[in-house]
Amino acid sequence: MQIVISGLAVGCVYGLIALGFVLIYKATETVNFAQGELMMIGAYFAYTMAELWHWPFLPSVVVAVLGTALVGAAIERVLLRPIEGEPTIAVIMVTLAIGMIARGVASALPGWGTDTHHLHVPYQGGLVDLFQARLSMEHIVIVCSTAGLCLALFYFFRAAKLGLAMRAVSQNQLAAYYIGIPVSGTNARVWALSGGIAAVAGILMAPITFVHINMGSVGVMAIPAAVIGGFGSIPGAVAGGLILGLCESVAGLYLPEGFKDPAPHVLVLLVLMIKPSGLFADQVRKKV
Amino acid sequence: MHFDFKKNYRIDVRLIKRGSQAFWYGLLLLALLLVPAVLPKYFVAQMTFILIYSVIGTGLIVLTGVTGLVSLGHAAFVAVGAYAQAILMARGVPLLVSLALSAALAAMLGLVVGLPALRLRGLYLAIATLSFGFIVEILLAHWESMTGGNSGLSVPTPTLWDVAVTGALFYYLCLVVLVLCLLVVLNVLRSPTGRALRAIRDSEVSAQSMGVNLALLKTFSFVLSAALAGLGGALYAHVITYLSPEQFGLNLSIELLMMVVIGGVVWLQGAVLGAVFVIALPQAIAVIKDYLPAVIEQQTGLQPIVFGLVILFFVLVEPTGLYGRWIKVRTYLELFPLCPGSVFVRERHFLRTERLK
Numbered sequence: 001m002q003i004v005i006s007g008l009a010v011g012c013v014y015g016l017i018a019l020g021f022v023l024i025y026k027a028t029e030t031v032n033f034a035q036g037e038l039m040m041i042g043a044y045f046a047y048t049m050a051e052l053w054h055w056p057f058l059p060s061v062v063v064a065v066l067g068t069a070l071v072g073a074a075i076e077r078v079l080l081r082p083i084e085g086e087p088t089i090a091v092i093m094v095t096l097a098i099g100m101i102a103r104g105v106a107s108a109l110p111g112w113g114t115d116t117h118h119l120h121v122p123y124q125g126g127l128v129d130l131f132q133a134r135l136s137m138e139h140i141v142i143v144c145s146t147a148g149l150c151l152a153l154f155y156f157f158r159a160a161k162l163g164l165a166m167r168a169v170s171q172n173q174l175a176a177y178y179i180g181i182p183v184s185g186t187n188a189r190v191w192a193l194s195g196g197i198a199a200v201a202g203i204l205m206a207p208i209t210f211v212h213i214n215m216g217s218v219g220v221m222a223i224p225a226a227v228i229g230g231f232g233s234i235p236g237a238v239a240g241g242l243i244l245g246l247c248e249s250v251a252g253l254y255l256p257e258g259f260k261d262p263a264p265h266v267l268v269l270l271v272l273m274i275k276p277s278g279l280f281a282d283q284v285r286k287k288v
Numbered sequence: 289m290h291f292d293f294k295k296n297y298r299i300d301v302r303l304i305k306r307g308s309q310a311f312w313y314g315l316l317l318l319a320l321l322l323v324p325a326v327l328p329k330y331f332v333a334q335m336t337f338i339l340i341y342s343v344i345g346t347g348l349i350v351l352t353g354v355t356g357l358v359s360l361g362h363a364a365f366v367a368v369g370a371y372a373q374a375i376l377m378a379r380g381v382p383l384l385v386s387l388a389l390s391a392a393l394a395a396m397l398g399l400v401v402g403l404p405a406l407r408l409r410g411l412y413l414a415i416a417t418l419s420f421g422f423i424v425e426i427l428l429a430h431w432e433s434m435t436g437g438n439s440g441l442s443v444p445t446p447t448l449w450d451v452a453v454t455g456a457l458f459y460y461l462c463l464v465v466l467v468l469c470l471l472v473v474l475n476v477l478r479s480p481t482g483r484a485l486r487a488i489r490d491s492e493v494s495a496q497s498m499g500v501n502l503a504l505l506k507t508f509s510f511v512l513s514a515a516l517a518g519l520g521g522a523l524y525a526h527v528i529t530y531l532s533p534e535q536f537g538l539n540l541s542i543e544l545l546m547m548v549v550i551g552g553v554v555w556l557q558g559a560v561l562g563a564v565f566v567i568a569l570p571q572a573i574a575v576i577k578d579y580l581p582a583v584i585e586q587q588t589g590l591q592p593i594v595f596g597l598v599i600l601f602f603v604l605v606e607p608t609g610l611y612g613r614w615i616k617v618r619t620y621l622e623l624f625p626l627c628p629g630s631v632f633v634r635e636r637h638f639l640r641t642e643r644l645k
Contacts, residue, residue, distance in 0.1 A: 089358045272412060
């Protein structure tokens, strides 16, 4: 039970980052390899405000999420809009470069640096006994907030005007443009949304892994989650993340030492070999 | 200014297009042959690195620039080549044989990865190769009886007919290997196979409808690229003399991709120029650092920032890389007062969706 919950908690973080990947992929057909770095930036923002400036916890979280959303939108506007339609390698290189620069800048800024920092959260260290299992408060908060966020996103894409516009753009850009949706602006907002989600993931992750400049490597681990769920499917991303988290913790428990780390990647290769569109995708074969 | 009068079809596929080309490349080769005699040891070592990176870059250009497949796991092929070389040399296999075997082993691995990759395109392929790279890295760290795991593996000194191949001799070995690789790849690229590979890059659907066997040629491209990476890795093993798995992680893959993007991803010359750039830039940063104020000088993050900015610059401003820029400069000079500004206007690209329309 404990293993399952901690696996689920890690899976939730994977799922949130994968959600960012999928949102951006659906809107612009590019993969943001700097998603993990956005997460790191979000965690650092929260750390700066809560620890360095001694703000209360909740406002600093809100400002951190908004700030990271702004960073995401700025990246789209300045760096990715000019290379729309260029070959895959151009986009891959640009997002990888953004990741490198973000890491470099974070290590150079005063107060951030290369050290490992501690973000104090109000719910730290709490333990809850549930069904004869001892669960740590951090894991429960991660699971609950992910569930809440997913519910909010579900309604956002169902009912909100902007959410509907995003869905329309991701289905058919040309048609969306014809009915008067500003496609480029919507793409920037998708980036902002996925930046915000990354920040939430970063802040949730902070009590477990601490805040440091290589936090972003979790981003690379979350790509498998997005692939397993199918790159085109939003519920698939969260499900993929959960599967991945569970798979990792179970592999860590039952398989011999050394199988835990490659397990998700082997899973990805298998999924890509057998069903390249992912487990939850609704993609149709391309017609000429 | 030169004019190509095409009197027969063979002119299009000649290896050497013009006499002047033969002259300049001959001069370059001569200069490269003289390097160990003229320059100090340190530069020869750096030149060796450049030659090895060029071998790997050549393979990457075949895959990325010519066929249009992006691999984020090329470091894995380099790693396999390097480890195979170290292990084979330790078992007493002769140098040239073990070089060939290492390349062959990497090629076989390329075949294994290439087969599932046939169904994948664009980003999915990049992700599949990324995962593959991770698996190989972790495997190398855990297969301790063979690779020494995280504690590393030392590489024996290469010997050829009882002569230790180090320093200048090793430089010549790398030079010969690079020239041979370039000749092989050039000949592949000017053959029907090479034209088919370019057709796949531009449009898979139209290539297929012209009778190009997609599966066969994509696999071929993967295998060739992996073999060159393995060969480069085998040489690389001797330069760094001590192998450990974390040297061959995602960062090396990114560095290799960055190298071909900076050099110019469509031309083979780009591999060499990119290699020169990637090797020279850290040195340049180290030199410039001395003149910077102390606050900036002590930053460890300076190098990734500079590398990131350089990539951004090349992708956004000069996507054809250094060699593309050189072609533009050359054309401008050749046409000097008459070069119109509109010759090299960038084509506007539009998003080609991979989804159902």
